[in-house]
Amino acid sequence: MHASVGDRIVTASGVVGGSVRAGVVVECPHGDGSPPYRVRWSDTGEETLVFPGPDSLVQPEGDTGGAAGEDAPRTARSTTWHVRLTLVEAAGSTTAEAVLVAGPPEHADVGPLRSVGHARRAPQDEEIPVIGDEVAAGRALRRLADAMLGQAEDDITAVTGEQGHVHA
Structure with a gap:
C-alpha cells in the first residue's frame, strides 16, 4: 500500500x-x-x-472511484442502525419482537420495520429458557432481514421505475 x-x-x-x-x-x-x-x-x-x-x-487524491464519465466524488459514510429485540417467555412458549429503531436520515419517512418470531417447547423437553430465546430471536431476526430486503426492493422500484429484486 x-x-x-x-x-x-x-x-x-x-x-x-x-x-x-x-x-x-x-x-x-x-x-x-x-x-x-x-x-x-x-x-x-x-x-x-x-x-x-x-x-x-x-x-488517491482526485480519484472519484467511479467509472469514466462519473463526476460525483465517492465518499465514505458511516451509519449506525439499531435493532431492539424484546423477548417474552410464558408457559413453555417464547415470543421475540425485533424492531429496527434507527436508520439513516434519508429513510426517516419509511417508519420502523418490525417482525415477530415464536418458539414453543415440546411437553417432553426440559425447560431451558435460553434455547427458546435463541429460536424465537433467530426467527424474528430472519423475518426482519426479509422485511429489510423487501423494503430495499420497493426503494429500487421507486427510484428506477422497474421492479426491483434483491438476491438474498
Missing part, C-alpha cells in the same frame, strides 16, 4: 458495530509512500499515525 499527501484513507472498524473511519493523509514520512501515514480523521479532526492493514483502502 502506498499513499501521498492528500489521498483519502478509509478504514473499517476492527470490532463488531464499530464505525468506518475516513480521513486525509496529511504526512508521508517515507519518500516512497509506504506506511505509516499521518491522517486527519474527518469525523473528529484528530491527527494520528496510521499503519494501515487489510481493512484499509487508500483512494
Whole structure:
C-alpha cells in the first residue's frame, strides 16, 4: 500500500458495530509512500499515525472511484442502525419482537420495520429458557432481514421505475 499527501484513507472498524473511519493523509514520512501515514480523521479532526492493514483502502487524491464519465466524488459514510429485540417467555412458549429503531436520515419517512418470531417447547423437553430465546430471536431476526430486503426492493422500484429484486 502506498499513499501521498492528500489521498483519502478509509478504514473499517476492527470490532463488531464499530464505525468506518475516513480521513486525509496529511504526512508521508517515507519518500516512497509506504506506511505509516499521518491522517486527519474527518469525523473528529484528530491527527494520528496510521499503519494501515487489510481493512484499509487508500483512494488517491482526485480519484472519484467511479467509472469514466462519473463526476460525483465517492465518499465514505458511516451509519449506525439499531435493532431492539424484546423477548417474552410464558408457559413453555417464547415470543421475540425485533424492531429496527434507527436508520439513516434519508429513510426517516419509511417508519420502523418490525417482525415477530415464536418458539414453543415440546411437553417432553426440559425447560431451558435460553434455547427458546435463541429460536424465537433467530426467527424474528430472519423475518426482519426479509422485511429489510423487501423494503430495499420497493426503494429500487421507486427510484428506477422497474421492479426491483434483491438476491438474498
